[in-house]
Amino acid sequence: MILNQEECNKEERWYAMRVIGYRVDGVVRRHLDDVHVKYFQPLHEVVRHRGNKAYKEIVPIVSGLFFTYGLESDIQKCCVECDNKLQFIFPRGHKITDRIVIGNKEMEDFIKVASQKGATFIAAEEINPAVGKKVKIHGGVFDGVEGKLISKGRGKTLVVEIGVMAVKAKVTPDVIEVIEE
DSSP states (O other): OOOOOHTTTSSEEEEEEEOTTTTTTTHHHHHHTTTTOOOOOOEEEEEEEEEEEEEEEESSTTTTTEEEEEEEHHHHHHHHHHHEEEEEOTTTSOTOOOOOOOOOOHHHHHHHHHHHHHHHEGGGGGGTEEEEEEEOOSSSSTTTOOEEEEEETEEEEEEEESSSSSEEEEOOOOGGGEEOO
């Protein structure tokens, strides 16, 4: 969803944000924690090698991508306090005052699925909207999550899409309700 600046200050919303600069994600995360702004940054665990030693490290899925929650004016003030290292993502072909906004339900579902170990992230352009049916999950860790269901081999895969990216995870078929569109 794309909203202009006046619409963004009426209620708290989720905004797609980007970090400007190399390796400043941690600085921005600490600043958002300090000013008590709710945010989500998709992270995953990777194995790195240094010499002949291997170690695990938690890193962003997409470096520099954040989702922040609040009034646009509060988040804008936070961006200025952070030396403009955090900026709103503007959609191409729109005015600079337009923002990419994610609905609360879509973001809650995305966070629920993305927080599970083994979740896989997909660029939004890789999703084929013709494939799969819209479903709602009942019970288990994904209770209440809505998304598209893709059958692959013996298992079923749930894809939750929020516009700028998507996440997928395996689900069991007995907890799936097909939603008629």
